[in-house]
Amino acid sequence: MSLVEDYLESYIDKLQLDCEGELGDLQRQSYEAGLPIIPKDVVKLLGFVLGVKKPKAILEIGMAVGFSSSYMSTFLPEDGYIKTIDRYPLMIEKAKANFKKLNVEDKITILEGDANEILPTLDEKFDFVFMDAAKGQYINILPDVLRVTKVGGIIMADDILQEGRVAMDYFDVPKRQRTIHKRLNEFLEEITHNKKLRTSILTIGDGVALIEKLED
Numbered sequence: 452m453s454l455v456e457d458y459l460e461s462y463i464d465k466l467q468l469d470c471e472g473e474l475g476d477l478q479r480q481s482y483e484a485g486l487p488i489i490p491k492d493v494v495k496l497l498g499f500v501l502g503v504k505k506p507k508a509i510l511e512i513g514m515a516v517g518f519s520s521s522y523m524s525t526f527l528p529e530d531g532y533i534k535t536i537d538r539y540p541l542m543i544e545k546a547k548a549n550f551k552k553l554n555v556e557d558k559i560t561i562l563e564g565d566a567n568e569i570l571p572t573l574d575e576k577f578d579f580v581f582m583d584a585a586k587g588q589y590i591n592i593l594p595d596v597l598r599v600t601k602v603g604g605i606i607m608a609d610d611i612l613q614e615g616r617v618a619m620d621y622f623d624v625p626k627r628q629r630t631i632h633k634r635l636n637e638f639l640e641e642i643t644h645n646k647k648l649r650t651s652i653l654t655i656g657d658g659v660a661l662i663e664k665l666e667d
């Protein structure tokens with residue numbers, strides 16, 4: 452389900468072109484196969500932010516088949532790099548093959564394992580962090596994400612509005628979705644009220660937060 456009316460979503464979807472070349476093939480094949488890669492409007496937003504920010508060091512949490520990290524790699528300067536985390540062996544295998552095919556292996560390092568365990572071990576700082584893993588974990592991993600983000604760095608968090616259910620009362624949400632509802636509400640409350648952050652919540656895709664870290 453889209454956060455905007457279907458007719459508007461499909462109009463905007465048609466306006467926005469896929470990526471070009473082999474990256475576009477990966478994008479289309481992933482959509483067709485129902486793989487969980489970012490939708491077109493989030494691709495465009497991501498590209499816009501990276502084009503303005505021009506990050507050198509990027510961290511991604513949630514790589515899947517490696518589409519978004521391959522896309523992000525096209526914005527890197529010569530000495531830029533991406534570290535991307537995933538815990539699902541099948542996705543890691545597919546991403547490795549895709550990075551090889553797209554010739555971006557030297558730009559992207561895969562950190563294999565659970566983000567909850569890997570993030571505390573990172574001691575470098577990133578210019579841009581893309582959060583696109585299990586949404587219920589965002590509130591838990593936020594302190595480490597903030598720790599590894601440079602002052603002035605940008606964090607983009609995807610899929611934060613739960614098809615609009617975040618705005619519903621807790622008891623109106625189906626029981627099996629209540630935990631994630633509560634955790635996403637906590638995450639949204641924190642990123643919008645923490646004075647050390649500047650945050651914009653967008654109804655693009657299933658909701659995206661753009662967060663600038665203003666101070667340590």
Ligand SMILES: C[S@@+](CC[C@H](N)C(=O)[O-])C[C@H]1O[C@@H](n2cnc3c(N)ncnc32)[C@H](O)[C@@H]1O
Binds near residue numbers: 520542
């Ligand atoms: C939505 S997909 C990522 C899509 C990718 N960013 C793209 O657009 O091409 C989410 C991925 O996060 C991974 N994931 C979810 N929770 C995770 C965690 N706690 N640690 C590591 N990986 C996780 C899943 O295995 C899945 O491959």
